[in-house]
Amino acid sequence: MSRNKSNKDLDSLKKEDVVQAVVVADNFSDAFVPLTNETPSCLLPLVNTCLLDHTLEWLSNSGVQEAFLFCSRHVEKVKEHIRKSKWGDSTSPLLLNTIVSETCLTLGDAMRDLDAKGLIRGDFILVMGDTVANVNLLPILEKHRKLQKVDKGLAMTVVYKYAGPSHVGRAPQDDVLVAVDKKTSKILFHQKRIASNDNKKVHIPMEVILDRPSIDIYNDVIDTHVSICSVSVLPLFSDNFDFQTREDFIKGLLMNEEILASSLAAYCLSDREYAASVNSWHMYKNVTQNMIHRWTFPLVPDMFTNEKEIYQYLRGNVYKQHPVTLASVECFLYIRSSIIEDDTVIGGGSEVGESSTIRRSVVGRNCHIGNGVKIEDSYVWDGCIIKDNCTIQRSVVGSNCVVGEGSVLSQGCILGQGVQCPPGYTGNTRLQSCQGDDDDLDMVGDAAYIVKLDNDDSDSEDDENQQIWSDLYCSNQIEEVDGDSDESSEMSDESDRSISPVLDDTKLFYNEVVDSLKRGYEDKLHCDNLILEINSSRYAYNVSMREVNLLVVKAILNLPKLESGSYLPQLWPLQTYFMPIYKNYIRNPTAQIDCLQALQELAMAEQELLTAVPKLLSVLYNQDILNEEVILKWHSELEGDSEAEDLYKVAGPFIKWLEEAEVESEDESD
């Protein structure tokens, strides 16, 4: 450790002895939009401390003496932050140089820029500015140097962390399969799940297998985005302009090993070491939990202090921050008859109202949480005001937001900084506080606009966005890949029948359908085009026809809910508008059953829809979408089902009319 060494001492050391690190402040993705509209991704708070501080703390703890902070977006904010923090201080244990290059759009650009600037003198540690870790880097660096002696071409040691195939820390973006020669630690094969076009099988080149007595295939590691680089890495980036990401680099090196005369080594962290890059909501959630559970020790809330903020660590992994200044000043932690339990962190100066519940969540500093509020699996950042009787589940509320009374935020809802959510708002999308460049954003409240993701990009990128978009919500469902062997024929049948716990792909598909329909309705697109869109998403997610029927109907019926205002008045114009879609999908009795099942599922959950059921049935019946046999059969099956009792009753009058008018209707339908 070099805590007491001054800069002069550092200079007098031999060049090789200085451990250098490059910290890339930007994550070059829009995973955290709209929160990253105004703030660089490395300054987003995780457990009330910004990611960059976590990263720098770790680097200085693990023996790094000099770090280059590479900024490309929101540079002033990063500089400002550094100036204010202990890293800007002259006593800082870490010599931090800020490098600015606003033209960089990818990691590759950043590396090329660094190469041009010629600041790096030897082996260096490359980390993202959003890394949370406690691993000591020196042994890894040493190992890298040892391997370098044997293999002169060694360019990079990639650091992996153990995470079994169904580990919660296995974010889709980092789900990786690696083949390693155990003797030499050399990486032979590296494939990210999302980069593979075959979802069932992994194809390992025979050449790789036959060239040595044995290889080890690891499907139980994830990429930590930490790497130890030789000097040759920067020129390699410069020589190969197509290397945009670290992934490109790894892939390119493995493919052209001979031409580039470079190789990669793998290092797997032991169980006690922790490292993770917070590059998606999935990881955000996972790392937060890990930190609360103290896997990242000593980087835990009650240890990671800046003198003024001290956390109290209580039973059940609850952390409460206390003001160290006199308790009479405004920094108080009021907790009256409210329940705060299970893995929760509450920042100083926050106030929690009566009979509120906070579970598995992080609340920032100086937040005002009203009475009767329920916050679960959510992250409320500094300075938020949550008014009475709100429910916030699996959502993120950016700093200084105001959530109006009785709002319900759920299922991956993300509020950008300063959003003012109108009272009674219900939603699960991303909101931002200002219009920004486009002025066609939907307004939900005074300072609340629905964020639009770029859907103009190619399909594959769309998928990726979707995944990131929803993974705060879906991450608990472990994706079950069928593909045990050639002979296995399980799954398919049963999974068709009970759809209610929606699987990952169908969930994604459903989101796409909702998006398509919404946009279609707003822009008055022709329904034929929408059908085309839905069909293409169907193939993209491999959703069975029956599920398509069910989900499309659900999406249409759910659409009014996403709009502000009341449900019923919006329902009818939508039904009329989307009638061609009904006609396209609901073609045969089986599809009609699906349609009714969707109706039933939603009506049982939604009081307003329940009242509309008779009219809906009659509309669909009159449009020849449902025929009376199916309706009658469906209705008779509802009888005696205690859960569907209301539905049965509500539909009763229509059924009666249907039975009476049977003859007549038969004529009509012919």
Add this chain to the structure above:
Amino acid sequence: MSYVMVQMFMSDDDIMVAGEFQAVVLAAGHGSRMTEVTAGRPKCLLPIANMPMIWYPLRMLEREGFQDAIVIVADNTKSEIQAALEKCNLSIRLDYAALPPGKEDWGTADSLQFINEKIKSDVVVVSSDFITDASLYPALELFRKNEAAVTMFFLKPAEVSAGDSLPTPGPKTKHKPERDLVGINADTSRLVLLASVSDFDETLPLSRGLLRKHPHLQLYSRLLDSHVYILRKWVCEFLVQERSLGTLKGELLPYIVRKQSSKPTQKVEDASTIRGNTKNDIFQFAKESTLVSKVLPISLSNDHWGDMKGTFQDDKIRCYAHIVEGTSFGMRVNTLQAYASINREILQIWEKVTGGNVLVRLHPGAEVKSTQVDDSTLVGEGTLLNEKTSFKSSTIGASCTVMSRTRISNCVIMNNVKVNEGCVLTNCILCDGVEVGANTELKDCLVGAKHTVGAGDKHNQEFLADEDVLMEI
């Protein structure tokens, strides 16, 4: 505690049969990869240090504590083998099963099927050409511990240091061994993949489901399969039904290894289907003993972590593989190259391989008049070595005669061979009944059974045999 453990891993039948395992030695092979030397005698009787080859695996079984073994032989070789083994002082009781002639080629699985009635417990199948000093115990433990269907026994071949080895006698052949691709779960030793390298062209496709179950997989491409297989009794029963599976290595084992990951097909309602036509699924055979099926659900032990699957991932069929670590010796003598090489090495590893058996260097019944017989030369019964001869690192069988002024080094000479005066034999293999004429020089040569090498000839790297034998090859 240990009693319970033992009980737990014994199937019901085991309690009735004294031995937990039955050993089966497969000795009906013709040696199709080394026909040059097997024309005269069955492959399993080829001499290695003047002992028949099959003696080594039998000795190994004895060492591992087996008291009985079933030896499967071809019908026409039974008496010959029996006679040869009776001279060997083995304490293990041997039960010979002769495969009737008529069928041209008995596969290893066919042979096992044939003796089905003799199989009363789990089986250890050993090939008659396997020589090792490694213990079978770790593999047996693996088999017991996991209630495995099959356990295979692999060795890491010794790294051949270039230059030190003499060439294999006979004409140069392109030696291209078949290579297996073996995938083993590094944490549990589960055998997950068994295939031949030649089955794949550019890439090896691995299913993600498989990698999910076995997240850390080790793929080996240069392992030596010892052909020691430990088979659960039901596997033999399954073989009886599945007659199409002819060989163990080529057909049965890859099939079972593949079947591990599949689920039993849904039971068809018995009444509606015609019983005669439906074959029993392999899962009908793969039944755990009642005890194990009771123990497993309540046991807390698990062989993997990170998911909610049961022990063994709920697989009913489980294959395991044991790889011998360290410096153990192991070799399968199934090629000419291997035969030549084992003869050169056997004396150095004799102690380890035979478990301390006394090595008879010069048989008491031999008449050695030569003064130049070095320590690494063996002489068989009734052999006469005349004066003025020199022998280096050679094995000379029974009833041979070597005349004066002859030098022999690095040679294997089988029985009833006559070498006349003034010969120089270097690195040669001489089969039974060969006669070498006077003043002949042979280097790196193979001489087929009963062939007579003309006097005064010089041969280098050749295979010399009577024409009918050559035709066959």
